[in-house]
Ligand SMILES: O=C(O)CCC(=O)C(=O)O
């Protein structure tokens with residue numbers, strides 16, 4: 518099944534074998550798919566949007582009380598236009614992204630080199646519990662997806678669980694205020710994690726992915742109560758480029774409306790080695806094994822990452 522723009526729709530109510538087949542086709546051809554009939558309740562999705570609205574509507578000084586204790590921690594509030602995804606991807610001359618964010622990680626403390634403490638607003642009685650419920654609901658979905666990936670790739674499902682025990686999965690709430698000019702909202706990038714589960718609002722033609730075949734940018738318009746999954750660099754590397762990390766960006770269309778999205782980045786434990794799956798090595802692995810921690814550090818430093 519595909520949407521009107523040709524993006525795969527994976528229906529989780531089908532049999533595991535059928536879902537694994539559809540995921541496999543989508544990941545090989547574009548690295549992304551809509552997910553419908555997943556396990557995250559629509560009422561929770563609606564509550565997340567409601568609480569986000571309340572948070573981003575707070576006066577700036579209240580949001581600033583949620584700055585992380587250590588400024589380099591990716592937690593709590595990041596003010597409007599203070600981050601630059603293009604620089605992270607090695608492009609130095611693009612403006613900061615016109616977005617403000619709130620980031621948090623697992624409600625249960627983890628011992629992992631990437632973990633830093635969550636920060637919560639004190640003014641909103643339901644914000645923290647809603648976001649924690651969302652974390653656990655999506656975490657449960659990631660476990661199901663990992664099992665389906667294992668089926669699709671003919672590997673032991675334990676492969677993923679042993680490498681994600683202390684993974685500092687991170688949720689980012691993104692708020693793009695309305696703007697009356699046609700500037701892009703979030704620059705082109707691939708995510709540095711294994712995969713991302715995105716929950717986007719209904720602003721049309723904002724998020725775009727680049728389809729590998731014709732290199733054209735295709736809009737991602739959400740399915741009703743659906744989620745959108747895009748693979749990150751780690752799954753591409755794990756699969757020796759059989760599955761693709763999807764380049765994506767948020768365009769200026771729809772800028773006249775306020776836009777919100779929620780990204781759940783599915784990470785690995787920092788010390789986990791990323792090594793090509795035996796079932797994908799074929800004529801030889803293209804990449805050296807590397808720990809997840811080193812992989813991300815090297816991406817930040819803009820280095821070639823262990824290409825053979
Ligand atoms: O806002 C969006 O739809 C995409 C955000 C995104 O790509 C990211 O946070 O990595």
Ligand SMILES: [Fe+2]
Pocket residue numbers: 706707708713765
């Ligand atoms: Fe992204």
